Amino acid sequence: MKPETLNFFDKVYQVAKKIPFGRVTSYGAIAKYLGAAKSARMVGYAMNGSHGKDIPAHRVVNRKGLLTGKHHFDGTNLMQQLLESEGIQVIENQIQDLETVYWDPSVEL
């Protein structure tokens, strides 16, 4: 296993944990912040192993603000419930007012 790969996963977790309450970000934004803009998929893959950890994966969505990873949560609408609990309006698996709640680690971190 490449140390750098583990480091990448670890960084993803670190950034995900730092996402402010009531904010969201995209896989690409995190990937870019980590210097691997072309590995956005890896971010999502990394989140796949975020279960059991203190990772607010529900605050990470794709660039369109679509909850593409909601199927990885237990219930069918758990991810949406969590986001709405933070004051984020979600309709049809899509975050509303994305520009308002969007959080870019490469800018605000």
Add this chain to the structure above:
DNA sequence: CTCTTGACTGAGG
């Protein structure tokens, strides 16, 4: 080792 799959994204039509 090869092939497929996937929580993605940007570019082109």
Add this chain to the structure above:
DNA sequence: GCCTCAGCCAAGA
């Protein structure tokens, strides 16, 4: 704005 294609890279079969 929507649809399609190609690039990306790791894990599992």
